Amino acid sequence: xxxGSGVPPDNTLPLLQFVPWQSAVDVxxxxxxxxxxxxxLRLSEAEQPxxxxxxxxxxxxxxxxxxxxxxxxxxxxxxxxxxxxxxxxPGSCVLTNTLDGFKxxxxxxxxxxxxxxxxxxxxxxxxxxxxxxxxxxxxxxFADLKKWxxxxxxxxxxxxxxxxxxxxxxxxxxxxxxxxxxxxxPGDAVxxxxxxxxxxxxxxxxDVAAASVGGGSPFFLLHCAEGEQVTAHSLxxxxxxxxxxxxxVAVYLDPCHLASHPGWxxxxxxxxxxxxxxxxxxxxxxxxxxxGRPDWDRSLATTVHxxxxxEWRATGAPCPxxxxxxxxxxxxLGPRVAALGAALDPVQLAGAAVDLNLQLMRxxxxxxxxxxxLTATRCLLLGTGTLGCAVARTLLAWGVRDITLVDSGVVSxxxxxxxxxxxxxxxxxxxxxxxxxxxxxxxxxxxxxxASGVRLSIPMPxxxxxAREAPAVLAACAQLEQLIxxxxxxxxxxxxxxxxxxxxxxxxxHNKLAINAALGFDTFLxxxxxxxxxxxxxxxxxxxxxxxxxxxxxxxxxxxxxCNDVVAPLDSTAGRTLDQQCxxxxxxxxxxxxxxxxxxxxALRHHPAGLHAPADSTPPGAAFPAGATAQPLGLVPHxxxxxxxxxxxxxxxxxxxxxxxxxxxxxxREYHHRGPDFLLQAFNTPTFLEDLTGxxxxxxxxxxxxxxxxxxxxxxADADDF
Amino acid sequence: xxxxxxxxxxxxxxxxxxxxxxxxxxxxxWVEFPLDVAAVHQVSGYVALSNIPAMSATPSEIAxxxxxxxxxxxxxxxxxxxxxxxxxxxxxxAHTYDFHMVYSPAYRVPFLLLRGxxxxxxxxxxxxxxxxxxxxxxxxxxxxxxxxxLTRQDHPYLNQPWSALHPCETAQMMKLLMGQExxxxxxxxxxxxxxxEIRAAKYFLAWFSxxxxxxxxxxxxxxxxxxx
Ligand SMILES: [Zn+2]
Numbered sequence: 001x002x003x004g005s006g007v008p009p010d011n012t013l014p015l016l017q018f019v020p021w022q023s024a025v026d027v028x029x030x031x032x033x034x035x036x037x038x039x040x041l042r043l044s045e046a047e048q049p050x051x052x053x054x055x056x057x058x059x060x061x062x063x064x065x066x067x068x069x070x071x072x073x074x075x076x077x078x079x080x081x082x083x084x085x086x087x088x089x090p091g092s093c094v095l096t097n098t099l100d101g102f103k104x105x106x107x108x109x110x111x112x113x114x115x116x117x118x119x120x121x122x123x124x125x126x127x128x129x130x131x132x133x134x135x136x137x138x139x140x141x142f143a144d145l146k147k148w149x150x151x152x153x154x155x156x157x158x159x160x161x162x163x164x165x166x167x168x169x170x171x172x173x174x175x176x177x178x179x180x181x182x183x184x185x186p187g188d189a190v191x192x193x194x195x196x197x198x199x200x201x202x203x204x205x206x207d208v209a210a211a212s213v214g215g216g217s218p219f220f221l222l223h224c225a226e227g228e229q230v231t232a233h234s235l236x237x238x239x240x241x242x243x244x245x246x247x248x249v250a251v252y253l254d255p256c257h258l259a260s261h262p263g264w265x266x267x268x269x270x271x272x273x274x275x276x277x278x279x280x281x282x283x284x285x286x287x288x289x290x291x292g293r294p295d296w297d298r299s300l301a302t303t304v305h306x307x308x309x310x311e312w313r314a315t316g317a318p319c320p321x322x323x324x325x326x327x328x329x330x331x332x333l334g335p336r337v338a339a340l341g342a343a344l345d346p347v348q349l350a351g352a353a354v355d356l357n358l359q360l361m362r363x364x365x366x367x368x369x370x371x372x373x374l375t376a377t378r379c380l381l382l383g384t385g386t387l388g389c390a391v392a393r394t395l396l397a398w399g400v401r402d403i404t405l406v407d408s409g410v411v412s413x414x415x416x417x418x419x420x421x422x423x424x425x426x427x428x429x430x431x432x433x434x435x436x437x438x439x440x441x442x443x444x445x446x447x448x449x450x451a452s453g454v455r456l457s458i459p460m461p462x463x464x465x466x467a468r469e470a471p472a473v474l475a476a477c478a479q480l481e482q483l484i485x486x487x488x489x490x491x492x493x494x495x496x497x498x499x500x501x502x503x504x505x506x507x508x509x510h511n512k513l514a515i516n517a518a519l520g521f522d523t524f525l526x527x528x529x530x531x532x533x534x535x536x537x538x539x540x541x542x543x544x545x546x547x548x549x550x551x552x553x554x555x556x557x558x559x560x561x562x563c564n565d566v567v568a569p570l571d572s573t574a575g576r577t578l579d580q581q582c583x584x585x586x587x588x589x590x591x592x593x594x595x596x597x598x599x600x601x602x603a604l605r606h607h608p609a610g611l612h613a614p615a616d617s618t619p620p621g622a623a624f625p626a627g628a629t630a631q632p633l634g635l636v637p638h639x640x641x642x643x644x645x646x647x648x649x650x651x652x653x654x655x656x657x658x659x660x661x662x663x664x665x666x667x668x669r670e671y672h673h674r675g676p677d678f679l680l681q682a683f684n685t686p687t688f689l690e691d692l693t694g695x696x697x698x699x700x701x702x703x704x705x706x707x708x709x710x711x712x713x714x715x716x717a718d719a720d721d722f
Numbered sequence: 723x724x725x726x727x728x729x730x731x732x733x734x735x736x737x738x739x740x741x742x743x744x745x746x747x748x749x750x751x752w753v754e755f756p757l758d759v760a761a762v763h764q765v766s767g768y769v770a771l772s773n774i775p776a777m778s779a780t781p782s783e784i785a786x787x788x789x790x791x792x793x794x795x796x797x798x799x800x801x802x803x804x805x806x807x808x809x810x811x812x813x814x815x816a817h818t819y820d821f822h823m824v825y826s827p828a829y830r831v832p833f834l835l836l837r838g839x840x841x842x843x844x845x846x847x848x849x850x851x852x853x854x855x856x857x858x859x860x861x862x863x864x865x866x867x868x869x870x871x872l873t874r875q876d877h878p879y880l881n882q883p884w885s886a887l888h889p890c891e892t893a894q895m896m897k898l899l900m901g902q903e904x905x906x907x908x909x910x911x912x913x914x915x916x917x918x919e920i921r922a923a924k925y926f927l928a929w930f931s932x933x934x935x936x937x938x939x940x941x942x943x944x945x946x947x948x949x950x
Contacts, residue, residue: 023842029843062841339844
């Protein structure tokens with residue numbers, strides 16, 4: 001099998017070069033490391049024992065890495081991992097507490113200290129009894145647990161270069177042909193192995209090692225006796241085997257896939273041979289495997305010629321200079337980084353899972369779902385009561401992250417049962433500010449939410465502002481305006497009509513999408529406001545529209561919440577008994593209206609005309625005609641009116657009223673023109689808005705008509721129900 | 723029913739492992755991890771194919787180094803003067819894949835988990851894995867085959883982030899594949915019969931014949947002839 005031991009060393013032979021061993025540090029290892037760092041190690045920088053594992057080369061293109069997996073911490077390898085001929089490599093880990101600590105660590109000294117352990121195991125003979133010690137590795141790491149980044153380097157520390165090769169590094173011949181089976185004493189592992197080696201060329205190299213030295217040893221000896229009998233032995237039997245006839249071959253599990261060069265583990269075996277066995281030549285078999293069994297075709301055998309190194313053999317010889325720092329993926333010497341935030345950080349995982357859920361909807365049902373556009377929508381929620389809480393939660397479910405909540409109140413004891421973002425704890429000690437508590441709840445539900453709360457009282461017409469209050473009120477107006485300007489959608493969810501006036505005006509003035517949800521006792525209204533009165537109209541679908549008579553007129557601007565009114569919003573809470581206040585509603589109503597409000601936003605965000613999208617109405621007949629759902633999410637109505645008593649909903653379209661007190665051109669122009677003065681006048685003078693828009697004059701005319709007709713119906717008051 | 727019981731999953735998987743290891747003359751072998759036939763209501767183990775080099779030949783880009791590494795390079799001359807170290811183009815960036823076949827108790831079907839890594843143990847992103855998938859798969863996905871997309875999914879046994887061919891459409895697909903021969907949720911007695919065994923094996927192979935090629939795993943046609 002190999003040359004005899006009489007071949008003299010030949011210094012003209014090329015230096016044997018070893019292929020560095022790639023380490024593979026598994027995600028699971030870092031997972032466990034993070035847990036241990038937090039629970040056990042804390043700030044300890046003490047060296048921790050590890051156990052890696054590896055197999056002989058299994059592939060013609062890639063070497064087998066030294067795996068450091070989740071089981072490395074257990075100080076062993078789980079049962080499953082030992083299968084398929086995996087061998088254990090002991091190691092250790094030093095975890096620095098800071099990145100600076102990592103940078104400043106004396107890596108050369110650490111490497112040398114690790115190598116000294118290997119050296120000590122060689123010199124003492126311990127490595128011959130437990131050959132895994134020859135593959136000892138070392139890992140220096142810093143864990144940034146906030147970002148789940150891990151910086152590390154893994155040098156399998158090994159001894160000084162010393163081997164000079166001779167003879168070509170060549171393919172191994174198949175093992176000796178099987179003679180008649182030789183039965184050993186029952187239970188004799190060595191004989192058992194020999195019998196199996198002889199019987200077949202497909203044996204598990206793990207078994208070979210296990211059977212010979214009891215436990216997945218990566219190095220062992222094969223004794224090829226005269227009678228072509230092959231037996232496996234522990235390294236410690238080297239001397240004894242030398243007394244017998246035949247050849248002794250040192251075998252190692254070789255992770256390297258190359259046929260031209262030996263893998264890294266041979267290096268320390270050769271050091272052992274020099275120091276302990278004092279040989280100048282060593283027959284070596286580099287064992288490779290296929291499908292968990294020795295691959296005799298790919299295994300390599302050679303005789304290595306070793307230098308005479310008396311300084312190594314001297315008693316108390318110091319450990320030779322260590323080599324073996326591992327290169328990074330880029331080929332440079334230096335540490336590597338495992339950035340595992342996306343895989344391990346719970347916050348990032350939650351974000352990815354939420355997105356995935358929505359992606360599934362897109363993939364499976366709605367290919368045209370524009371998630372980036374939708375989730376980037378900045379939403380401003382005015383009011384964090386029953387409606388506000390439910391709208392916010394539904395927005396989260398749609399992947400919307402940027403949510404600003406505005407409310408002036410604090411959480412009261414009656415709130416949590418209806419208002420889904422609050423708990424009893426929020427009511428204690430006078431109650432947390434609602435906006436802040438709601439934003440905190442959103443972030444607790446989903447850490448990816450960029451939710452913030454603003455405690456702000458929205459100024460209202462009819463609520464007179466004294467000269468002393470004026471600066472604060474105007475500051476609130478300016479703050480609200482700024483919030484609306486930096487939003488893409490404004491939800492009007494307050495519990496009074498008049499508190500919706502200012503945001504309606506501001507949204508119209510800045511041409512922002514406003515969605516309004518209002519509750520009666522068992523009725524609700526969900527609507528989107530039309531575009532601002534001064535906004536450029538949407539580009540006409542075709543330039544020659546006038547060709548068709550009547551039908552081709554440009555679409556009318558859609559109305560706002562106040563367009564149906566012929567009275568300006570006034571203080572609606574004053575003088576009302578409790579049961580007249582609109583907060584008294586059937587509890588199921590708010591979630592229904594809130595859900596519709598969000599779904600209306602989602603539908604509108606998918607309409608190419610956006611804010612200018614014309615209103616869809618319920619198509620006649622039960623079935624939806626094909627054209628009616630041209631938009632990906634179906635109809636984009638203007639108003640949805642719900643009647644819980646009838647479990648029914650109605651789609652309503654209402655066009656903008658040119659005398660509207662909130663969204664008409666006259667009001668918006670006046671606001672742009674006079675700003676704060678205009679606002680104060682609106683707050684303080686009840687008839688101002690009606691005079692400004694011409695409502696007063698209109699009503700006078702109407703009253704005359706009504707008086708003439710003596711009509712008893714009271715249709716003008718209907719809108720007030722909401 | 724186009725569903726599979728956990729027991730039949732274990733049977734089918736075991737048959738599949740035999741077939742694969744017989745017909746694929748390769749270096750890679752599926753290994754069974756505890757497939758507990760008795761545990762009907764429990765998860766039922768998995769079969770694993772590990773360290774398969776990327777199916778695509780495209781060499782991967784080396785990930786941009788983090789800024790954390792600035793100033794951490796070691797002086798080359800000091801640490802790299804060892805002439806006995808073979809300077810060899812690093813294979814650290816090579817992609818390898820682990821494939822696990824697991825039972826989904828929620829959908830009552832088998833599903834395929836995979837994890838792509840570089841040789842140094844770092845995980846591949848979904849984009850990198852998508853680039854490694856057979857070109858045919860990308861075409862099918864673009865074509866609207868809804869069940870083909872990869873989704874991040876925790877490995878039910880290992881509690882680690884893996885990717886999966888989402889099992890939500892599998893039952894539908896198996897209904898088409900199995901047709902009249904579809905597997906009944908068999909009773910205790912029937913499960914012990916040979917015919918139950920054959921159906922489990924057929925089901926598993928039929929499933930693999932569709933799920934495997936998506937990630938570049940195929941069996942020769944002969945393997946689909948039944949040996950039971
Ligand atoms: Zn209006």
